[in-house]
Amino acid sequence: MKKLNLPEEGQHLEMGGFQMPSIQEAPKPMNPSMVMLDKGLLPSKGRFYENDIYIKKWGVLDIKNLNKMTANNLDGVVNSVLSNCISGVKLNDIVITDKMFLLIYTRFFTYNNKPISIQVECPICGNAEKRMFTSKDIDVIQISDDFDTDIELPSGTILTLKAPTIGNELEANRLMNNPQIIESLDKDMLMVGAWIKSKNGNDMSMFNSYTYLSHEISQEDFTSLINYLMNTYYFGCKGLMKYDCSCGSENKVAIPFDNQFFAPKM
């Protein structure tokens, strides 16, 4: 029997005078319906993405699925919509704090920034009115330029941070459902662990970070870490719109995720 070897990289296969080029990744043609996203708009300001990000409009199937979204299938539906309409970053690498913003932003992109109307009531003066909102009104808390990914905890432990991604969220779900893990895991704590890239220079898996946070860290170190992430340097988008009331109050109102949002009459 003759053992066949694959050609070395860069070698050409000769086929009866016909030369076949070696297999190379063809450059992906840019889809003309893709538009480059200004990463500076994101809660993360794009700090955790290497490449440019492109968006395209929701497809008919995306809209159909979004219309049938329930609390139970929410993550799956949103992830599938984002994987269809975002490129330049893998779904698993999208930072969770950018997820809600991307969903809302792509909605306005899909419908040419068609406003949504929301009934608001000012908590200060009580003025009730209907307001129109577009993508410029999305309430975004952006990452501070002072957010340092290397931090030293009070005990002297050095942590290098990253931002939790959709991939981490899926991994957390897998860990929660892993029958080989006897301990019942706390999902919130798993997701705090997803912020930790390394501890004192040693890379940490999500499960290692979880063990560290739930069994080893001191209360003082834990409180400092939580304060850093959730209070002092919080960034994200919670599905709110911001507006100024005539009384001068700067208010926020929740976006109703209804037909008007997902499939407005054009």
Ligand SMILES: [Zn+2]
């Ligand atoms: Zn007011």
